[in-house]
Amino acid sequence: GGVFTFDPGYTSTASCESTITFIDGEKGELLHRGYPIDQLAEKSHFLEVCYLLLYGDLPTPAQLEDFEFRVTNHTMLHEQMTYFFRGFRRDAHPMAIMVGVVGAMSAFYHDSTDITDPWQREVASIRLIAKMPTIAAWAYKYHIGQPFVYPRNDLDYAANFLRMCFAVPAEEYEVNPILSRAMDRIFTLHADHEQNASTSTVRLASSSGANPFACIAAGIACLWGPAHGGANQACLEMLREIGTPDQIPEYIERAKDKDDPFRLMGFGHRVYKNFDPRAKVMKQSADEVLELLGIEDNPTLQTAKELERIALEDDYFVDKKLYPNVDFYSGIILDAMGFPTSMFTPIFALARTVGWISQWKEQLSDPAHKIGRPRQLYCGATRRDYVEVENR
Numbered sequence: 408g409g410v411f412t413f414d415p416g417y418t419s420t421a422s423c424e425s426t427i428t429f430i431d432g433e434k435g436e437l438l439h440r441g442y443p444i445d446q447l448a449e450k451s452h453f454l455e456v457c458y459l460l461l462y463g464d465l466p467t468p469a470q471l472e473d474f475e476f477r478v479t480n481h482t483m484l485h486e487q488m489t490y491f492f493r494g495f496r497r498d499a500h501p502m503a504i505m506v507g508v509v510g511a512m513s514a515f516y517h518d519s520t521d522i523t524d525p526w527q528r529e530v531a532s533i534r535l536i537a538k539m540p541t542i543a544a545w546a547y548k549y550h551i552g553q554p555f556v557y558p559r560n561d562l563d564y565a566a567n568f569l570r571m572c573f574a575v576p577a578e579e580y581e582v583n584p585i586l587s588r589a590m591d592r593i594f595t596l597h598a599d600h601e602q603n604a605s606t607s608t609v610r611l612a613s614s615s616g617a618n619p620f621a622c623i624a625a626g627i628a629c630l631w632g633p634a635h636g637g638a639n640q641a642c643l644e645m646l647r648e649i650g651t652p653d654q655i656p657e658y659i660e661r662a663k664d665k666d667d668p669f670r671l672m673g674f675g676h677r678v679y680k681n682f683d684p685r686a687k688v689m690k691q692s693a694d695e696v697l698e699l700l701g702i703e704d705n706p707t708l709q710t711a712k713e714l715e716r717i718a719l720e721d722d723y724f725v726d727k728k729l730y731p732n733v734d735f736y737s738g739i740i741l742d743a744m745g746f747p748t749s750m751f752t753p754i755f756a757l758a759r760t761v762g763w764i765s766q767w768k769e770q771l772s773d774p775a776h777k778i779g780r781p782r783q784l785y786c787g788a789t790r791r792d793y794v795e796v797e798n799r
C-alpha cells in the first residue's frame with residue numbers, strides 16, 4: 408500500500424542527506440565540503456582532498472602527515488592475492504579484474520569487515536584507498552604480461568602508481584614529475600561527485616549491511632558502463648575513429664539522429680546543464696601536459712577541440728544543454744602518458760574510491776539510514792490460474 412512517485416532514473420528523488428559534495432548544475436559549479444574543484448585541482452593534491460572528503464575539513468600539517476603515513480603503510484597487497492590475478496585470462500579487461508579482486512578483499516582482511524565497529528570501518532577505508540593503485544597497476548601488468556611491480560612507499564601516491572604501471576624490474580625508472588602532477592590532478596578531479604550511479608550503487612549495497620569491499624566492488628561494476636565511467640575509454644576510441652577534423656560533421660549528424668544509437672561520448676550530463684567544471688580544468692591540463700611533453704600538435708587533441716567547438720555552436724547541443732564532461736579530455740592526457748584505453752576506467756575507479764568510501768561512511772554514521780528499497784509500477788498480467796504443461 409501507500410502512495411509513491413514514479414521516477415525512472417531517479418531524476419527527481421533525493422535518496423539521502425549529505426554534507427560531502429555540492430553540485431550546481433545550472434552554474435556548472437562543484438564544491439567538495441564547500442571548496443571549489445578548480446581551487447582544489449590547482450592548489451591542493453589528491454591525498455589532501457581524500458582527507459577533506461573523508462573527515463570534512465582540510466587537514467593541519469600534522470594531520471596530513473599522519474594520514475599520508477597511514478595510507479602509505481597499506482599500499483601492499485597480501486601476497487596470496489597474486490593468485491587471484493593469475494586466475495584471470497590475460498585478455499581480461501582490467502575493470503573485470505578489479506571487480507573480482509576488490510570483492511575478494513573481503514576474504515583477506517577479516518579485521519576490517521565488521522561495519523558496526525568504527526575502528527574497522529576506518530581501517531577498511533584506509534586499506535581501500537591505499538591498495539587501489541596497486542590493484543589497478545597489477546591488473547594492467549597482468550593484462551600486458553609483465554611482472555607485478557611492488558609499491559615503493561618513498562614515492563607519493565600518483566608517482567607510486569605510475570611506477571607500478573610503467574617500471575620494469577631490473578631497469579631504472581624515474582617518474583617524470585610533470586606526469587605525476589598531471590596524474591594527481593586527474594585523481595583529484597575524479598574524487599567524488601555526489602549521488603551518481605556508482606555511488607548510489609555503493610550506498611544501496613551497503614544499506615543491507617554488506618561488507619565494505621563487496622560494496623566498493625559493486626561500485627566498480629556500475630562505473631564500468633559507457634554511460635558512466637566507461638565514457639572515458641569510449642570517448643578516446645571515438646576521437647580516434649573520427650580521426651581528422653573533416654570527419655566531425657558526419658559524427659555530429661549521427662549523434663543528432665534519433666534512429667542512430669551513437670552519442671557523442673564525453674558530452675552531456677544528468678546534472679550539469681552548463682560546462683562541467685572538471686572538463687574546464689582537464690582541458691587546460693591537457694594543453695599544459697602535451698606542451699611540456701613537446702607533443703602539443705597531438706591530432707586527437709586537435710580533433711577534440713574542433714569537435715567541442717562545432718558541437719557548442721550546433722542548435723541540437725545548445726538546446727539540450729549538452730557540454731563536454733570530465734571524460735572528454737582526460738583520455739587525451741592518459742594516452743599521452745602511455746596508458747592504453749582499457750586503463751582509463753580503472754584509473755577513474757581508483758580515484759573515485761575515496762568518494763565511495765566517504766559516502767559509505769556518511770551513510771553508516773547516519774542513525775536514520777535504512778535499507779534501500781525502491782518500489783515499482785507493476786504492469787504485468789493480472790492474477791491467473793496455473794495451467795498444467797500438457798494443456799498449454
Ligand code: CMC
Nearest residue numbers: 633634635636638662670671672673674675676677727732
Ligand atoms: N550525444 C547526443 N545526444 C545526447 C547526448 C550525447 N552525448 N547526451 C544526451 N543526449 C540527448 C538525448 O538523446 C536526449 O535527447 P531527447 O530529449 O531528444 O530524447 C537528451 O539529450 C537528454 O539525454 P538523456 O539521455 O535523457 O539524459 P540523461 O541525463 O539520462 O543522460 C548521460 C546523461 C551522461 C548518460 C548522457 O548525456 C550520455 O549518454 N552521454 C554520453 C556518455 C558520457 O559521456 N557519460 C559520462 C558522464 S560524466 C561522468 C561520468 O559518469 O563518467
